[in-house]
Amino acid sequence: MAKNKTKDMTNGGIMMNIIKFCLPLMIGNLFQQFYNMADIIIVGQFVGKTALAAVGSVGSLNFLVIGSVIGLCTGFTVPVAQRFGAQDFKALKKYIANIIYTSAALAVVITAIAVDLTDPLLRLMNTPEDIYKDAHDYIVVIFAGIGATILYNILASIVRALGDSRTPLYFLIFSSVLNIGLDVLLITQFNMGVRGAAVATV
Numbered sequence: 001m002a003k004n005k006t007k008d009m010t011n012g013g014i015m016m017n018i019i020k021f022c023l024p025l026m027i028g029n030l031f032q033q034f035y036n037m038a039d040i041i042i043v044g045q046f047v048g049k050t051a052l053a054a055v056g057s058v059g060s061l062n063f064l065v066i067g068s069v070i071g072l073c074t075g076f077t078v079p080v081a082q083r084f085g086a087q088d089f090k091a092l093k094k095y096i097a098n099i100i101y102t103s104a105a106l107a108v109v110i111t112a113i114a115v116d117l118t119d120p121l122l123r124l125m126n127t128p129e130d131i132y133k134d135a136h137d138y139i140v141v142i143f144a145g146i147g148a149t150i151l152y153n154i155l156a157s158i159v160r161a162l163g164d165s166r167t168p169l170y171f172l173i174f175s176s177v178l179n180i181g182l183d184v185l186l187i188t189q190f191n192m193g194v195r196g197a198a199v200a201t202v
Contacts, residue, residue: 007163054134073153145202
């Protein structure tokens with residue numbers, strides 16, 4: 001039988017529980033940065049300087065929208081952690097079900113708004129014309145994949161709320177390696193340019 005990776009952090013030494021829980025989170029943050037850097041490095045190497053500038057120019061926009069989505073997903077799971085700590089599993093199941101329904105609805109709404117506002121936001125940022133197309137092609141694919149971002153972050157946040165911060169880290173490491181492989185494949189073999197990098201990221 002597989003070992004149960006959930007952990008009730010109300011039991012045992014507080015400091016040791018926090019350290020053991022936070023270490024995978026810190027390593028995960030490094031891999032998250034590596035994940036983003038991979039797109040920039042590979043695009044710059046195989047597509048060119050203009051494409052590199054385009055991907056870099058939408059970094060803040062990407063962070064604004066995707067960062068907000070990640071924050072929402074994390075906030076949604078606070079009641080899950082509270083119910084798990086209280087051993088109230090009936091309420092915990094209800095919270096998880098509600099989170100999934102709410103997240104699905106938000107995924108549709110946020111995706112539609114973000115994709116629709118891509119052009120106005122790029123114009124508002126005074127994106128240079130020589131990189132505008134590549135910037136648009138990259139970020140619109142990222143925004144179109146917000147549903148996948150929400151899916152991962154909701155599941156990861158729920159697992160963390162149950163005291164397991166390692167499983168999301170393992171998945172993130174796997175995703176980082178897969179992202180690099182898909183970046184190279186879609187850009188060099190399928191000639192998808194910045195769109196290939198965005199599809200690989202999603």
